Amino acid sequence: MQIDRFTIRGILFKSNFRKSLLSNFAGITVALILVALIAHYSGYSPLSAYKSLLQGSFGSLFNIGETLLNTTPLLIIALGLSVSFKAKLFNIGAPGQFTIGALAATLLWLALQGTPPVILIASMIIVGFLGGAAYALISVILKIKYNVYEGFSTVLLNYIALQFMLFMVQGPIRTGEFGGGWTAIIPVLERLPKLLPGTRLHIGLLLAIALVPLILLLFRNTIIGYRIRAIGENRKAAHYSGINVNRYLMFSMAISGGFAGLAGVIELTGVVFRLKVGFPFAVGFTAIIVAWLGKNNPIKISIASFLFGALITGGKAMQRSAGVPLPLVFTLQALILLALLFSEFIFTRLADKKK
C-alpha cells in the first residue's frame, strides 16, 4: 500500500510502528482526560490527583522501588498469559491461579517448618508454580474433554479459588483469634532476599526480568513456541499438519497458570509475607490488560507492566495524599484498554482511507 511520503498521513503512518505508537499515545491520552473529567466531577482536583500519582510512583527512590515491586507480579503473570493467548486460549483465570499458587506455597511452608531457608523458598516457588499450573489445567481439560469455553471456566474458578483461600485463611490455617483473616507471618530469614536498601525491592524482580528473554526465545527459537503459535493461528490446520493440539493446549495453559502461581509465591514471600484476606487478587485482571496491550510481545509487555505498576503505586499514594479513592486507578486501567481498542480501530481506518 503506497502512502505518499510527504503528506501528513504519510508522515504519521509511514510505518506500522509509528502508527501503533501514535495510536497507543492517543488512547492513553484520551483515557487520562476522561479520568480527569471523572475525578473533577466527583469533586477532586485532577491536577493534584495526577501529581500525587506521579509523585507516588516516581518521586523518590523508595517510590520507584514500590513501582518496580508492583511491576513484578504483573510482568510474570502477563508473560504467562501471553503464552496461552498465543494459543488463542482465553485464560481469564489468572487471579485464581495466582491465589492458588500462593495458597499452595503457604501450605508447604506450614508443613516444612524448620527446613533451611534456601530449600524452603525454592520448594515454595516450585509448589506455587505447580499449583497454579494444575489449577489452570482444570479449565483446559474441561475444554478438551467437554468443550467448555475456557473464558468461562477460568472465571468461575477465580471465584472458587478466592472463596477457598478466604476459607483457609479464616479457618484452618489462620493464626490468632477466630474470625481473624491471616496466617502467621513468614519470618525475615525465610523471605525473598532484598535487592536495594532503602526500598522493599526483592529478587523477584530479577526473576521476572529473567523470564522475559525466556519467553522471547520460546516463541522465536523453539519448536514448542512455533507449534503453539500455529495452534493459535489456525487450530484445524495445526491439527492436520500433525501437531498434537491437545498436548500443546495443555502445555501453554499450564505455563500460563504456572506463571500466575509463581507470581503468587513471589508476592507472598517478597512483599506480603502472609496469606490474608487482602491478598492482591485483582492483580491478575490487571495483568490480562497488560498482556493484551503488550500484544503478547514480551518487550511490550514489560513496558506495559511497568506503566501499570506505576499506576498502582501512584494510585495508592493518590489515595493517601489526595484522598482520591483507589478504584479511580482501576477505572483508568480499564479505560486505557477501552480507549486503545477504540484508537486502534480509528487509526487503522485513518491509515487505510483512500489508498
Add this chain to the structure above:
Amino acid sequence: MIFTDQFLTTVLFFIATSIRMAVPYIFSGLGELLSERAGVLNLGVEGMMEVGLFCAFIFTLYTGNPLVGLLIGLASGGLLGVIHAFLCVTAKANQAIAGLSLFLLGPSLTSFLNQSFFGFISKSISGFSSFKINLNTFFGPFKIDFNMFILFSFLLPVIAGLILFKTTYGLKIRAVGEYPRAADTMGINVYKVRYLCTALGGALAGLGGASLILMIPDQRYFEGMVAGRGWISIALVIFAKWNPNILIAGAILFGAAQALQLQFQIIDIPIPSQILVMFPFIITLIVLIPISKGVNRPASLGAPYNRV
C-alpha cells in the same frame, strides 16, 4: 409427620426465595441470550450489572421513585451495550476482550463513585413495594416478599421466546446469528441487527443489576453485590441452549442454588460461609460440563462480520 405444616412452609419459603433469586439471572441471561443469538459474545455482563445496579441505587435514592432508578439502570446498561456493540460490530475488535474491558470498567467505576460520594457507609433504599406473606417454617417464622416486578420478570422470557421464534424480527436475529453472510444477501442489515441486540442485551443486563436492589423494599447497597452473577448468567445462556423458555428453568435452578446458600447460612449449618458462597459457582461449572458438548450455538457467535 413428614408433611407437617412447618415442612411445607419451609419448602414454600425455599421455592419463593429461589424465584426471587432467579430474577437477576432472568434479566441478565435474557440480555446475553439476545446478544449471542445475533452472534455477539458479551463478556461484560458483570460490569453492566454493576453499573445498572449502582445507577438504580443512586437515582432511586435521590428521587425516591424506584421506577426512575429502574429506567436509569436500564439506560446505563444500554449505554455500555452500545459501546460494546461499537467495539464488536464496527471496530471488529476481539469480542471477548471488548467485553472483558467493560467487565473491568464497571466495578472500578462504581466503586470509585460509591467511595467518593458515600464513603464506606452502605445505604438502603426502598425498592418496589411488595406484599409480604408470613410463613412459619421449620427454622422459625419467615416472611416472603412478592411483587409485580418479580412476576413481570418471568413474563419477559416468554415474550422474548415468542418474538424470537414466531416473528420475522426473531427470524432476522437468528439468521444474523447463524449465517450473517446469507442474511446480508437477503437484505438484512447485519450491523443494525447486531447493534440493536447487543445494546438491548446490555440494557437487560443493567436491568438485571438494578433488580438486585429494587426487587424488594429496604435493600442495602454494598460493593460487590453482584458477586459473579453476570458470569453465571452467561453460563445460563449456554445451559438454556439459547432458548428463552429453557432460560426460565435454568434461572430458577441457579436461583435455587443461591437460595440454598442463603438457607444454610440462616440455619447455621456447620458449613463455613465461604464454602457456601462457592456453591453457585461450582454448580455452574458442573452444569457446564454435560451441556457444552454437542450444543447448538449460534454459528457466528464471536466472529466479527465483514460486509466486504
